Amino acid sequence: MTDAPTSPEAPSPARKRWPYFVPLIVIAAMFGIFGKRLLDVERGADPRLIPTVLLDTQVPAFELEGLPGRSDPRGLAATDLKGDVTLVNVWGSWCIACVQEHPTLLQIAKENKVAIHGIDWRDTPDRGLAWLKQRGDPYARVAQDPHGEAAIAFGVTAAPESFLVDKNGVIRFKQVGPITPEVWRDQIAPLIEQLRK
Amino acid sequence: MKLRYLIALAALTLTPAAQAVEPSEMLPDATLEARAREVSKALRCVQCQNETIDESNAEIAHDMRVLVRKRIVAGDSNQQVIDYMYSRYGDYVLLKPRFAANTIALWCAPLLLLIGGAFVLRQRLRDRPTAAPAPLSAEETAALAALDQTERRA
Numbered sequence: 001m002t003d004a005p006t007s008p009e010a011p012s013p014a015r016k017r018w019p020y021f022v023p024l025i026v027i028a029a030m031f032g033i034f035g036k037r038l039l040d041v042e043r044g045a046d047p048r049l050i051p052t053v054l055l056d057t058q059v060p061a062f063e064l065e066g067l068p069g070r071s072d073p074r075g076l077a078a079t080d081l082k083g084d085v086t087l088v089n090v091w092g093s094w095c096i097a098c099v100q101e102h103p104t105l106l107q108i109a110k111e112n113k114v115a116i117h118g119i120d121w122r123d124t125p126d127r128g129l130a131w132l133k134q135r136g137d138p139y140a141r142v143a144q145d146p147h148g149e150a151a152i153a154f155g156v157t158a159a160p161e162s163f164l165v166d167k168n169g170v171i172r173f174k175q176v177g178p179i180t181p182e183v184w185r186d187q188i189a190p191l192i193e194q195l196r197k
Numbered sequence: 198m199k200l201r202y203l204i205a206l207a208a209l210t211l212t213p214a215a216q217a218v219e220p221s222e223m224l225p226d227a228t229l230e231a232r233a234r235e236v237s238k239a240l241r242c243v244q245c246q247n248e249t250i251d252e253s254n255a256e257i258a259h260d261m262r263v264l265v266r267k268r269i270v271a272g273d274s275n276q277q278v279i280d281y282m283y284s285r286y287g288d289y290v291l292l293k294p295r296f297a298a299n300t301i302a303l304w305c306a307p308l309l310l311l312i313g314g315a316f317v318l319r320q321r322l323r324d325r326p327t328a329a330p331a332p333l334s335a336e337e338t339a340a341l342a343a344l345d346q347t348e349r350r351a
Contacts, residue, residue, distance in 0.1 A: 016320065016324075019317050022317070047246075050287065050289040051287065051289075052287070053287035054285070147260060147263060148256075148257065148260035148264075149264060151257075151260075152260060152261060152282075155285040155287075158244060158257075
């Protein structure tokens with residue numbers, strides 16, 4: 001069926017043309033949004049990063065045993081995280097990035113600015129202890145979390161992760177991945193000063 | 198012969214979906230275990246990009262499955278277990294996102310697209326030129342009448 005030109009169709013301005021541009025605009029917007037995300041990832045944003053929902057909330061209730069045989073074999077509980085600013089570090093002897101982070105933690109311990117508590121996640125006490133013996137022990141207390149219940153309560157997805165807890169036991173900062181000297185200097189150390197005021 | 202096809206078909210369709218639950222994790226009570234499986238299928242493994250904790254072999258998924266079962270045994274409802282994981286990991290952990298301020302676009306987009314599509318379609322149908330077909334010419338009328346006649350005689 002061909003349209004016979006029965007009546008000369010004048011291009012009426014009333015025929016709206018803008019709807020034809022809608023798909024173009026929508027697609028351009030999608031390209032923009034996805035493109036930005038891709039660029040962010042290219043520049044180092046971690047696509048696996050899950051924004052924490054625990055920021056500015058009370059530390060979860062937990063009570064863990066310590067590592068038997070350590071010089072301080074005490075465990076760690078939520079109640080221990082009150083009174084002063086503390087840094088809670090989730091690690092494991094199996095964790096490769098923790099090896100990379102460790103010198104920074106040792107340095108922080110040496111500066112004696114904040115007590116670091118370790119949660120030895122999905123590990124055995126023997127392996128955790130051996131690891132600390134080999135590389136040095138920056139922790140005030142070390143707790144074992146063999147089944148990861150405390151780690152899940154903290155919303156941990158991968159080691160190392162660290163939480164800065166204020167004197168009221170409220171989580172103020174979360175570091176996913178190793179604490180680097182830069183993160184310590186630029187973010188955590190100033191925040192500790194601020195929280196102690 | 199038919200049976201052979203049936204068996205082949207059954208093998209293809211009845212294979213269970215991938216699962217990672219280990220026998221040691223399972224609860225002895227079948228009802229509770231079924232509930233745990235259901236909850237696990239609603240929770241996303243936080244270390245993997247798009248697997249449920251029921252399917253994932255990641256260690257943290259294992260820990261989460263064990264915790265789900267522990268809470269169910271302790272008397273939590275399915276929703277309470279999911280709420281707990283949500284309180285720890287936020288939206289990421291839910292495979293079915295909640296309806297909230299930050300997910301409005303997600304939930305409403307299909308409906309908006311449908312409404313938008315219907316609107317565009319209506320516009321196009323309305324704007325379509327509805328020229329009535331030209332009336333028959335005298336020759337055409339005569340030809341039609343002739344045809345009509347032959348048809349009746351037959």
